[in-house]
Amino acid sequence: MLKKIASLIKGVYMSKLKENKTVIVDEELNQEVLKELSEDKIYSKIVQNTPINKRQEVIKIKDFNFYYNHSKQALKNINMGIKENTVVALIGPSGCGKSTLIRSINRMNDLVGNIYLDGQIEVNDIKIYEKGVDVVQLRTNVGMVFQKANPFPISIYDNVAFGPRNQGVKDKNALNQIVEDSLKKAALWDDVKDYLRDSALSLSGGQQQRLCIARAIAMKPKILLMDEPTSALDPIATLKVEELILKLKKDFTIVIVTHSMAQATRVSDYTAFFLNGELIEYDRTKKIFTNPKNKKTEDYISGRFG
Numbered sequence: 001m002l003k004k005i006a007s008l009i010k011g012v013y014m015s016k017l018k019e020n021k022t023v024i025v026d027e028e029l030n031q032e033v034l035k036e037l038s039e040d041k042i043y044s045k046i047v048q049n050t051p052i053n054k055r056q057e058v059i060k061i062k063d064f065n066f067y068y069n070h071s072k073q074a075l076k077n078i079n080m081g082i083k084e085n086t087v088v089a090l091i092g093p094s095g096c097g098k099s100t101l102i103r104s105i106n107r108m109n110d111l112v113g114n115i116y117l118d119g120q121i122e123v124n125d126i127k128i129y130e131k132g133v134d135v136v137q138l139r140t141n142v143g144m145v146f147q148k149a150n151p152f153p154i155s156i157y158d159n160v161a162f163g164p165r166n167q168g169v170k171d172k173n174a175l176n177q178i179v180e181d182s183l184k185k186a187a188l189w190d191d192v193k194d195y196l197r198d199s200a201l202s203l204s205g206g207q208q209q210r211l212c213i214a215r216a217i218a219m220k221p222k223i224l225l226m227d228e229p230t231s232a233l234d235p236i237a238t239l240k241v242e243e244l245i246l247k248l249k250k251d252f253t254i255v256i257v258t259h260s261m262a263q264a265t266r267v268s269d270y271t272a273f274f275l276n277g278e279l280i281e282y283d284r285t286k287k288i289f290t291n292p293k294n295k296k297t298e299d300y301i302s303g304r305f306g
């Protein structure tokens with residue numbers, strides 16, 4: 001039944017999109033139908049045409065507490081929803097819990113050991129800390145890019161093909177296509193297309209970071225986590241990565257930790273301000289930086305501390 005409705009609605013959406021009309025998705029039924037359509041190419045077009053406040057939340061963080069060594073509480077009762085095809089910046093002074101939160105979204109913190117958490121994080125409606133969750137699959141859907149570019153010491157091509165090969169893609173043409181598409185999406189193809197067999201370590205720092213983004217994209221994730229992705233880059237390389245982030249949000253939902261408030265204003269739709277493990281304020285970026293509700297947010301963004 002849902003499939004039939006999906007195909008009918010798809011027809012309506014297609015004709016509206018052809019006429020460049022806005023498609024608004026805000027009804028219960030449409031959300032269900034959208035899930036049915038989610039593998040379809042039309043889906044991302046529909047989402048891009050949906051006003052930002054009406055988009056679905058793909059990450060839901062509910063009453064989330066996180067402790068290191070069973071004593072140090074790094075996150076205190078965090079509640080926030082992250083809408084698809086948006087960029088969300090996490091800001092706040094050193095040690096406020098930004099990295100802990102971003103690493104909790106794809107369970108990278110599992111690797112730390114001796115941690116304790118309660119509450120819930122849902123990614124695409126899957127409670128990721130429930131028993132039986134496939135963590136490898138989770139990390140495929142939720143890619144991550146780190147502060148320092150970390151390409152493998154192999155060729156540019158092999159870096160991007162690494163994940164798909166591990167997933168069992170063997171066909172050479174299919175791999176070539178994935179590598180080309182991923183490098184194009186990461187705005188690196190023109191720089192490297194004639195040097196694909198060169199070592200990834202021969203690239204500049206900024207190119208290495210875009211290669212790491214391509215490597216993450218090659219796994220076809222829906223969500224990209226970026227933990228201070230430009231902190232080791234010069235201003236020009238930083239600008240390129242920021243431009244890339246703005247392009248990528250057409251296809252991905254992006255969560256970025258940044259120490260640069262200017263960067264948060266340039267790239268993000270929403271900003272979350274953290275202090276001592278608490279989420280102090282979460283709102284549209286423009287609102288946070290021009291008219292914050294909380295005095296602590298105002299003090300931080302005006303440089304009074306941090």
Ligand SMILES: Nc1ncnc2c1ncn2[C@@H]1O[C@H](COP(=O)(O)OP(=O)(O)OP(=O)(O)O)[C@@H](O)[C@H]1O
Pocket residue numbers: 068069072074092093094095096097098099100101112
């Ligand atoms: N592996 C760990 N073991 C114990 N405590 C940790 C660990 N990682 C982080 N912490 C502590 O948890 C708190 C939050 O750290 P976190 O790295 O999430 O903050 P942050 O806001 O990302 O800081 P920064 O901006 O400096 O990267 C800090 O007090 C930190 O010392």
